[in-house]
Amino acid sequence: MKPEAVDEAKAKAREYFKTRGSLVPAASIRARIADAFDTLDAFLQPISPATAARAAIPGEWTIQEIVDHLVETHRPGLDELWCLLAGRRPPGEPIPAGLQSKSPLHRPWPWLRSELGRIHGEILRTLAAAPPDFATDARAPIVMVVNVPDESGHLVPLHWVEDLDWKAYAITWRLHVIDHLKQARKIHAALAR
Numbered sequence: 145m146k147p148e149a150v151d152e153a154k155a156k157a158r159e160y161f162k163t164r165g166s167l168v169p170a171a172s173i174r175a176r177i178a179d180a181f182d183t184l185d186a187f188l189q190p191i192s193p194a195t196a197a198r199a200a201i202p203g204e205w206t207i208q209e210i211v212d213h214l215v216e217t218h219r220p221g222l223d224e225l226w227c228l229l230a231g232r233r234p235p236g237e238p239i240p241a242g243l244q245s246k247s248p249l250h251r252p253w254p255w256l257r258s259e260l261g262r263i264h265g266e267i268l269r270t271l272a273a274a275p276p277d278f279a280t281d282a283r284a285p286i287v288m289v290v291n292v293p294d295e296s297g298h299l300v301p302l303h304w305v306e307d308l309d310w311k312a313y314a315i316t317w318r319l320h321v322i323d324h325l326k327q328a329r330k331i332h333a334a335l336a337r
Contacts, residue, residue: 145302149292153302157288165312170278173314174271180321181264187325191332193253200334207328211256212248214324218263218317224284225270228310231280238285238305271314283307286316 165173188196188211196208205213217239224234245251288306291299308316 145292145294145300150302153290153292154288154304154306157290157306161306161308161312161315165315166309168311168315170271170274170276170311173311174268177271177314177318177321178268180318180325181268184321184325185261185264187328187332188257195332195335196253197249198335200331204327204331206249207331208251208253208256209244209248210324210328210331211260212251213242213244214321215256215259215263216243216245217320218260218267221313221317222263222267222270225267225310225314228280228282228284228313229270229274229278231282233282234284238287241287241289241303267314267317274310278310280310283309284313286313 188207191207193208196211197206199206220239224239227234285305285307288304289301292302294300
C-alpha cells in the first residue's frame, strides 16, 4: 500500500469518529445506532434458516456466519462500553476483526437472531442510560479495518488499532452493522439468482 493512502485512510477515519461520534450528542448517536439495528433486523426477519446457512459466493461468509460474527463481536463490545462508562479502559486486547464462534453454522438460526436482538437491545438501553453530559478520559482500542487502494489500484483491507472515546466507540456499531448488512444483501441477491 502507498504510505499516502494509508495516512489518508487513517485521517479520514479519525475525522469521521470525531465529527460523527465524539462531538455528537449521545441521544443522536443512540438514534443512529438504533436505526441501523432496526434496518438489519427488518432485512433478517424473512430469511429462513436454510437460506441463512447457504453459501452463495466463494470465499464469502453465509448470512448465518455474518450474524454469528455480529453476536460474537457486539457481545464483548457491550462489555467494553460498560468499562468506558465506568471510566475505565477495557482490559485485554481489542476484539479481533474476524471473530466468530467455534461453529457458526451449527448454532440455531432462531437463537442467533434472538441473541443478536437481545444484545442490540442491551446496547441501546445502556446508551439511553448514559447521562447526556457524561465525559471520561477512558479510551477503548478497536481494530480498524478500511479498504484502501494498493499499488495496482485494487482495494485491500488496512488494519490498525485505534483508541476511541465512548461515543466514537459506540458509533462503530452503526458502521459495523451497515457494512455487514451490505455484505448480507449481496449474498442474498446471489442466492436469488
